[in-house]
Amino acid sequence: MQIFGLISLMLVMVIGAIFLVSGMSSTVLPPSDGSSTKSTYSEALDMANEVSEVAQERDLIYSPTSGKSVTVYDGITVPDNTTALDLSGRGLSGSLKAEIRYLANLKELNLSQNNFTGLPAEIGQLSRLEVLNLSDNPFTGLPYEIGNLANLKTLDLRSTSYSVYDLEVIKKNLNADVKILTD
DSSP, X not given: OHXXXXXXXXXXXXXXXXXXXXXXXXXXXXXXXXXXXXXXXXHXXXXXXXHHHHHHHTTOSOOTTSSSEXXXXXXXXXXXXXXXXXXTTSOOEEOOOGGGGGOTTOOEEEOOSXXXXXOOGGGGGOTTOOEEEOOSOOOSOOOGGGGGOTTOOEEEOTTOOOOHHHHHHHHHHSOTTOEEEOO
């Protein structure tokens, strides 16, 4: 996926260079052969859009709707049709990327035994999620959007530093039959 990002960046740079060479005014200097050409800002944008469309058609640029893959954490990319994601015991820290929301088919997410301190609010957009294992992480807070997970069956918070207040807010929106595991 890094090569696709590099190609995208190169395309943008080439288009930018063309735009700068042609000048920011609506008219460029006449070519040395005496003929005259006009280049407008809208023409430059049209050309950039055409290049971008061709690049996407050839899978050179990732789009969340392209049916390819999603980067959920720096260096970790998974197919967007993933139904179970196990990132347990990898020593990951910080938080997942907001792009996790593009895993629309995700039913099970295991983040146990890491050093995560938070989750993106976008976790609440995983409408099919049934199992969320957050155990053995030093979370400093939980996003209230976890309460939006209508299909959630199990929320594992064992050996975490979750906020009791956060959990109470989340519980109010979860189905009563959700199994919440705590110490």
